[in-house]
Amino acid sequence: MKGIVFTEFLDLVEEKFGIEMVDKIISESNLESEGAYTSIGTYRFSEMLQLLQSLHKNSGISIDKLLLTYGEHFFSVIDKSYSGLLATYKDPIEMLSSIENHIHVEVKKIYPDAELPEFVVEEKTEDSLILIYKSSRAMHHFGLGLMNKTFEHFNSSATIVLEKIKEDGTEVKFVIKKNPHESRE
Ligand code: HEM
Known part of the structure; x- marks a missing residue:
């Protein structure tokens, strides 16, 4: 999955929930990239899944609604x-x-x-x-x-x-x- 999909996602999470939530979902996930995304890079889709699942758990909002x-x-x-x-x-x-x-x-x-x-x-x-x-x-x-x-x-x-x-x-x-x-x- 392209880096821009991750960087824009984390920007939106910061805007809606604050920087603490960004830090929290990154640290709760087991990320090969360690959460350091660049828009031109390419990362595993499983990292997006983990970030989404963590955000769902911490916000109570369904994965469908988040997506x-x-x-x-x-x-x-x-x-x-x-x-x-x-x-x-x-x-x-x-x-x-x-x-x-x-x-x-x-x-x-x-x-x-x-x-x-x-x-x-x-x-x-x-x-x-x-x-x-x-x-x-x-x-x-x-x-x-x-x-x-x-x-x-x-x-x-x-x-x-x-x-x-x-x-x-x-x-x-x-x-x-x-x-x-x-x-x-
Ligand atoms: C994924 C570009 C329009 C549906 C993507 C990705 C890019 C992209 C860059 C990510 C690919 C990756 O991370 O490897 C664009 C551009 C569009 C466009 C430039 C218009 C000019 C649309 C529209 C839809 C759509 C109108 C409407 C349904 C999707 C979906 C994905 C995706 C569902 C997620 C990947 C998946 O489901 O497997 N697109 N897209 N795209 N795009 Fe588009």
């Missing part, structure tokens, strides 16, 4: 660092249906060792999308956070229902329906 909030935060990182890639899209459904064959393809060119999920488009209309998420990392709620912010980015919103295909979350169906624009009158 959802982190995904929403990570969109702002993407917005800042990869604005050119985002600018190639005018519509959230178009963007989400292009993660697999465009967005993450570009990410892989920048970071050849990136560990990315697979997204299969099962059904697509102008205002709806069914996506199948597959990843051994089971970070579906991180994806949900990114999806919410993708709609917000285009001044829109959606109702997104998540159905687990595999109980362990390594395969999940996202049923995405764009909400109709509310009239301002």
Whole structure:
């Protein structure tokens, strides 16, 4: 997993819970990196799992909720660092249906060792999308956070229902329906 995923995570933990919580979850985990991450480095995914589990234990917030909030935060990182890639899209459904064959393809060119999920488009209309998420990392709620912010980015919103295909979350169906624009009158 790329270092930027760790550095941004720890920044958010500091912002929401304070530096003591950052120190606590690092010292409670058994980290090969010892918690010294650089954004360009690459680290084991098991380190992220340990940090998440420790934060869950110390905050009482579920792993899914933690990952959802982190995904929403990570969109702002993407917005800042990869604005050119985002600018190639005018519509959230178009963007989400292009993660697999465009967005993450570009990410892989920048970071050849990136560990990315697979997204299969099962059904697509102008205002709806069914996506199948597959990843051994089971970070579906991180994806949900990114999806919410993708709609917000285009001044829109959606109702997104998540159905687990595999109980362990390594395969999940996202049923995405764009909400109709509310009239301002
Ligand atoms: C992971 C980049 C859009 C879903 C990642 C990682 C990067 C990245 C750098 C970490 C890879 C690693 O640590 O090895 C980007 C960029 C995007 C983008 C630059 C847009 C320009 C999206 C969107 C989604 C998404 C819109 C929506 C679902 C995910 C998920 C992961 C991930 C779920 C976690 C890894 C996993 O589940 O296996 N992405 N991403 N990405 N991305 Fe994207």
